[in-house]
Each structure stands twice: as structure tokens, then as C-alpha cells.
Amino acid sequence: MLDWFDQHGRHDLPWQVRDNPYKVWVSEIMLQQTQVKTVLNYFDRFMQRFPTVETLAQASWDEVAPYWAGLGYYARARNLHKAAQQVVAQGGFPTTLDGWMALSGIGRSTAGALMSLGLQQYGxxxxxxxxxxxxxxxxxxxxxxxxxxxxxxxxxxxxxTPKQRNADYTQAIMDLGATICTSKKPLCLYCPVGEDCKAYQQNRVLDFPQKKVAKATPEKQAFVIILENSETGQWLWQQRPSEGLWGGLYCLPIIEQPELAAFEARFSLTAASSMPMVKHSFTHFTWFLTPQVFEINTAQLEGLQQYFVASQWLDKQQAVDKGIPKAMLKVLGQS
DNA sequence: AATACGGGGTC
DNA sequence: GACCCAGTATT
Structure with missing residues (x-):
């Protein structure tokens, strides 16, 4: 494995550094359930804006969110931000597995990676x-x-996992999985451990790992509320609660059928037009979002902002700069 | 033990 | 469309 890694492993990823646990930490969080190629689009920008754990700890959530917007699983960013404050309060990075695991957003595997790749110890x-x-x-x-x-x-x-060259082994087994022992078309002829691979010997490589049959993802319907201030061209945006889907990001108000009826009644409004439905698929459900455009008068601005909690009038660029989910970009793309 | 939590790469 | 990805936290 180690010989194979020396010759064929990945050695030039921007977080492959021996002297910066913070860099390794940020990368490990970004890489949770996220491919290397995707993270490469975010990592350098994040590190440039928050180069040390202190800079991250001192920032507000609203400063952090734009640097994670579009990457998904936003609880990762909230936990990373909170954990940075924990680290600064503690006066430094953890030095043990349990110490890392005590931080928000760090489980057993990420803690192991940080011991190994971050601290050059056993992990x-x-x-x-x-x-x-x-x-x-x-x-x-x-x-x-x-x-x-x-x-x-x-x-x-x-x-x-060996104690000698532990970090190289950690990187080696990930690289092997990412480049040789791939999910779909494994390159077993180039595998350094193919000779003693039981699945390969049995010609059953694609039978592993075994998974339960996935159940169908449910579908949901909702409406995207587009309220335009005709004088400024701004729309009403809402910062979503920190818990839950798209937590802490800015989003156009999304409500379901009963709430739409209540909203229209409360302000004596009817949708002037509806834009084409946006289909947005998540891991756990598919959302069919219908944007509803309302024509409003200036006397209603205040009341509307009161009605939608944590809302404010923003033009599109302002909203994008604050950090919005990809589905909102789809809606914007149609307007 | 099951579910919530994003978005993109890849076939 | 289906599956997978440097998983964790909550229920």
C-alpha cells in the first residue's frame, strides 16, 4: 500500500500539509460526503478569507455563510464555526482522539483523520x-x-492501520478507494492488494459493499413567494432558521398550500403570475417549487416584512452575496 | 435503527 | 434516473 502510494497516490491536494491542523480540519469537514473535485472549488477561497482558527472564531455567521453557500450540508459550516470558537476558548487544538470528537461536527472518522493527517499521530x-x-x-x-x-x-x-507512516497509510487507502477500488469500474489489475482481495478472487468485486435496497424518495410541493418592491426592484428574502434545511442561508419565502391561502387572505393578494415550476432533488426528497409573483403596493412593505420572520428587502446580487442555496439560483435564473 | 441533511460527479 | 461521495447529529 505504501509503495503504491509513493508512486501513484495523490500528493498535491491543497490540504496535504504537515504543519497546519486547521487546514486539514477545514478540508475534512468540507470533504464529508463531498467529492474532492467539488471541494477544490471552495477550499482556497475559504482559507484565504479565514486563514487561521482565530479568524474563523472571530467572524460572525453571516460572514461565514457566503463561503459555504452552494456546498451543501450547512450544519457542517455552523458546527465548524462553533468548534473554532471552542478551540480558541480552549487555547489550542485538541491532541487526542476524544478531544477532537468533543468538537461540534467531528465524529470518530474525522477525529481519526485529524490525529493522523493533522497531527501526524496514530489515527x-x-x-x-x-x-x-x-x-x-x-x-x-x-x-x-x-x-x-x-x-x-x-x-x-x-x-x-500501521503506526509507522500512519498518515501515508491513511492517505493511501483513501486514494486507493478513489482511484482504483472505485464504486463502478474498479481497476483491479492495477490494485496493489488485488492478489489477496477475497472479492477479486471470487470475481465478485461489484457485490461489495452490500447495501439495503433504497426506498423511493418522497415528493413534496411548495410555493416560492416573490414579492417585488416596484420602487427599488428588491425582493423580500428570508434568513432561514439555523436548524433544518438550508439553515442560516438566505432564501425566498417558501410556504405550502395552506399557508399560501392564509398569506393571500391576510394581505388581500392574489398571485399575478407564476413562473415555471422548479424541480429540486435532495437526498431525502424531491421538491416541486412553484414561484408565485405578487404585485404589491408600497403601503404593504412594512407589513410583509413583519409577516415573514427574519426577512429583509434585497436586490438579487445582495442576496447572492449573502449566500443562497442552489435551488434559489434556479429560481433566479428564470426571472 | 432510522432519518435529516445538499449538491454534484458519473455512468 | 440511480448511485455515490474524506459522515455527523438527532430522533
Missing amino acids: VIMDGNVKRVLSRHQAIAGDSMSTPVIAQLWQLATQL
């Missing part, structure tokens, strides 16, 4: 790459997301 990880490599190498049956299989994989990973 074990369990990401999608490791799950796939190990479950194939040992031909591990059973749902790879189930508690017993996860426990078995952790046991195996801990046993296989």
Missing part, C-alpha cells in the same frame, strides 16, 4: 473509501451501513 478512519476497500478485500457480507458491519470494519481498519 484510523472509516470513510466511504475505506468501507469499500475493506469490505471488498475481506468480502464482508451484510449491509455495510448496519451497526455490526460497521463495527467489524472499524475492527479490521484498526488492526490493519
